Amino acid sequence: KKRERFWYVQSFQTIKKEQEIVLPLSKFYPSFRGYRLNLGNFSSQTIGEIAILIANKKNEKFKLEIEKISIR
Structure with missing residues (x-):
């Protein structure tokens, strides 16, 4: 499974x-699947993956330009 x-x-x-x-x-x-879990907020020093989800439930054209992603 x-x-x-x-x-x-x-x-x-x-x-x-x-x-x-x-x-x-x-x-x-x-x-998880759109539901907030009763766990603590992010507290790690390591990030394994970054994802961007467009979740407005509309079928539409869009444009996303990302110049920079940084962690400070």
């Missing part, structure tokens, strides 16, 4: 112009 995993997530809104988005690691919370 495939092991089910949860992810640490954080939502943010965008606008139709260039912007800088800062997402503090301590604000990422655990989620």
